[in-house]
Amino acid sequence: xxxxxxxxxxxxxxxxxxxxxxxxxxxxxxxxxxxxxxxxxxxxxxxxxxxxxxxxxxxxxxxxx
Numbered sequence: 001x002x003x004x005x006x007x008x009x010x011x012x013x014x015x016x017x018x019x020x021x022x023x024x025x026x027x028x029x030x031x032x033x034x035x036x037x038x039x040x041x042x043x044x045x046x047x048x049x050x051x052x053x054x055x056x057x058x059x060x061x062x063x064x065x
Contacts, residue, residue, distance in 0.1 A: 004059050
């Protein structure tokens with residue numbers, strides 16, 4: 001499977017945001033991303049991508065202030 005889990009990094013700790021993310025799409029605002037899981041669940045996060053490790057199936061976000 002090619003999906004990854006999305007995490008928000010807070011104070012150096014990774015907190016799970018969404019499992020089995022299949023799609024990440026930027027929204028109109030530069031700091032908004034829409035995440036869609038393989039199950040059809042959707043979430044919007046305001047922040048930026050700070051890292052991706054596709055071998056380990058991880059996408060790391062930092063929330064915008």
